[in-house]
Amino acid sequence: MNNKFDYSEADITIFDKVISEYGWIVYENALSNELLDEINDSLLPAYEVRHKIQEANGIAQNMDGTLHHLVEKQLFTLKFLEQKYAHEQIIHFLKGNYILNSLGAVINVRNAQPYVQNVHRDVRTFTGSFKLMIQMMVILDDFTVENGATYMLTGSHKHDKKPDDQYFYDYADRAVARKGSIILFDANLWHAAGKNYTDKPRRTLTMAFTKPFMKQQLDYPRLLGYDFGEELNDHLRQVIGYNARTPTDLYEYYQPVHKRMYQRGQE
Template structure:
């Protein structure tokens, strides 16, 4: 079974079968070249701000090229989430409504070794049948063998066993994909960023989506503002987490159902 499809030709049944067998799937041709350029331009600005904070707070080691929490009012993120690539697939995987857990990026350059280069999986507790988190990589440059295309140990999402690292790198598949592709994968899958041996950058967005009761990496509704959220589309309010908030006082708690911070359809 091939796990590489054209985004426009995808079907839910393909996703169901491939994500079960391999644990990951590639959709080529998802983003337009213009949108990729817009994202990369925004990342250049975002990188400077985040790197300054990492250095100021003394946590810059091994974080070269890592950009966290890119959901802002005036960059690409709202447009990306309002389109919501793979919405049906994510909803199926998580069993209904879902929210954004994190929207981050990696700008991987030659001789940089961020923590993402270590073999890892992104959930600490293995729950084979209970799916809490699904992840997405958006390729903003071509992913090649030479520039560090991600390693995925296909099928490793099915068992609660940490693979030997030598075995991992000998048997893992590589996510070779052109820029503008979307890679979806089960959070139980063991994976690692490869080494960039070129003089160019390998840029990518990394997003996670969870069931609504799962705590977000950042309180995005509070960060953007509750008033700001009132002007967003229903799709954005759901994905960003406005329908799955925690009240901070009794007045917010004691509200009629349609005004409650945590809506009844969130599971």
Template sequence: MENEFNYAQRTIGDFEEAMDNYGWIVYTDALNPDFIKTINDDLVTAYEHRRKIQEKNGISANMDGTLHHLLERDNFGLRFLEKMFCNDEISYFLRGNYILNGINAVMHARQEHPYLSNMHRDVRTFMKDTKLLVQMIVTLDDFTLQNGATYFLSGSHKTDLRPDETYFYKHAARAIVPKGSIILFNSNIWHAAGENSTAHLRRALTLGFTRPFFKQQMDYSRFLGYDFVAELSPELRQVIGYNARVPENLDEYYQPPHLRMYQRDQG
């Protein structure tokens, strides 16, 4: 693929050109095998917990193999964010500080049809020149034609028009990449998960990053605990969202600048 690069040798120029022309870019050799195994092991128990909640609340249909909000104190989530994968590219795309919008995963099995298999884009409001959201797929298994490598309709991030589905599946490129790769893409691009025809799972993390004023899918700071901020590096405080919180009472609102819930450098 013309938009595929080795993670260690990537440049901002490569990123800018690929995102402008295609709307997505691939970096291979980003995660090492040991870390991939750690993530995959954590997903087993994480899925069991989330599946029970989905079933209890009556929303399990078409959500097979989907896991949401994997940032917890005792799993891989914090370690992943600590590594700051593609930090320069995300900062460049969003023009400054950014926060995590969501950290999720998919374990796509044969004959499962989660909602991600539908052709879609991940924002409802099209804003061509205003960059609010950039997304990341982390491949935890090889992505192949047989196991449902993601479809991306290159260039579709430039227009507000919804493509015809027949046209989409005929012309979309496939992200055929090895495990341990990172795919970054413009949230305006039309894409879809492919069908897995193998006997093995195709696992991946799916993350979104936004400008700090954009509402998160979950209040990660409150979920982890406001007291937890003392254990975090400045970089993690920023990306998790501790610098872009909303005060819930007047005492939290009336604070000196360095103690305010929403810091002045958040845009």
């Protein structure tokens, strides 16, 4: 199986063939060391904030090392999204404009048992050839078998039925990849994070991009502020979701075309 390529040599024809056949593809040498360091330095403080909320709400069990919704003005998020990583591939896969459905991270450490180690897929309804969502993992530490490289059941994006655990672990491949790589995969693909048997963390960003009419897991435009969105370039406005909002009252609904919360081209 050859699904590993250098990011500088990304080709849509190859992407289309690999993602259709295998369900996942690896692009190496995508992120700079500078950006990787910035992301990694931000994760522990961000995790502490989220873990306190998880504990306060009584849902911290099985959430070890999981960080959700890192879309914040002071974090790396806007800088990362502005780079348009795999933009052409995502547009091709979803056949048009897309928005960010979620952006989080996982800090996988020894003895942790987060829910992401369960066999799962990231879209709850099997969509077959109609693609609603594509996943991206940004590899922040080398992924190895020893530190919990993600299990990917190659080709399983073509089948509706969930495999039993025995079959999954007998036949799944491991997403062994170098730091700075990007992995794209069909949201229909069955996968699971591996266990980390080393003393160092294995970190990754996890995100989902969808067709714009799908609801985001968190209302990012409202979180960041509608006025803040006016300062963003066209790409960030689109991806963060400013062009696919839902009006909350008649004043927001009755607007000229260029001011409408749900813009054209969001099919």
